[in-house]
Amino acid sequence: MPARYAKTRDIAAKYDGTADEHYDRRYKDVQFQKYDLLLAHAERLLGSSTVTRLLRDIVVDSGCGSGLLVAWLAERRLIGGVRIVGIDISAGMLAMAKQKAPRRPGIDFIQATAELPPLRDGISAVACSISTYQNLDPLQQEAYIIALRQLLRANDALLLFSVLKKSLDEAGLASISAMIRNSLPLGLLVPDDGRVEDRMLVHATS
Template identity: 35%
Template sequence: MTIEPHPLLSAYYADRGERVAFVRALFDRTAGDYDRINNWFSFGSGDAYRRRVLAKAGFGPGQRVLDVATGTGLVARAIAKLQKGDGKIVGLDLSAGMLAVARARLPLDVVQGRAEALPLPDGSFDALTMGYALRHVADLATTFAEFKRVLAPGGRVVLLEIGRPSGAFAYGFAKLYLGHVIPALARVATGRDGAALMHYYWDTIDQCVAPTVILEALHEAGFEDVECRTELGMFRNYLARKPR
């Protein structure tokens, strides 16, 4: 059964078959500006937050890590700091433009591909990460099955995400800031493509399925120790482990 992370967003693509091409082109066009926009988005705290979450999840030296939807390598860079030169990181992304930026900023192996069909061997990684991109896949069930396939027994998954706040005030603030302020800043500083990226970013957050759906999909894929940790009502970290 297909489990979409959000319904079809007809403002961006006419049918589901166009989703992959739309997402690839959007991120290709905005790769050079992505880190700057992300820094505004996170009030400059993103790097410290990513390192803290990953350290708490047990990332460190000696691990083989696959960073899915690596983008410009923000999560991969945080992992590299925790590894201190001892370990391997592979960054995978749909967008060639994003991979070019990631490779320029961090000496990691990069692979162009989709989360739903990872072009990598079975059992080849000790851990897998995905930063703020689960909303961009076509099917959670297929994606999580692929995650489990490429992990070694006992391998861990850590998915950093942003979810729609539940409270009315928090939701109103998030909608104003993420849905209007950040796109406006992006338009002034980077042009129409940056604004389009941030509008799409907010709409996927706003329309994303509930955390319970994501947790159930991880369970159904065969993961154990599945949990969701939430900070400030909207920053969600999904954790799971492949059985030993």
């Protein structure tokens, strides 16, 4: 990893050091609440049947951590027929993620940097980026948003995005939304009701 990406290297080491059963106990409920909020607003934007259909297609979880999205999809009975590709920089987190999907076909986890996913453009119906953006070095952040857009197919696609609110002001969030809107013109900002520590965006193709 280039020396200029020192923050990303430090983040990887941090998460490798916390990759144990205590991590999921600490963060599962928080992450599930984020997923539920994003799901509710995606359904508001596109309708529940469309969102369910997309989530049962190809989903890329960028910054997948310990694989809690897989656990959430299974708990919400949204995992049938789905192919999930999780990407993370932390080998320790990926080891935990793989334990959540033993012998389950169609679920893969890849170690890679977020802005350079080893996947072809247009592969996914849904891209998820939950609390990942703030962990990137500033030099990576714009490239990361572009990479998320490129992962999604040109039509019938959905992006679920969240960022720690204390790491980004309203202008910064609006700038990200504007970048995404170039290829996913339907979008909404999830209202900040204080329940989670993230600001959230939902974007979709028309």
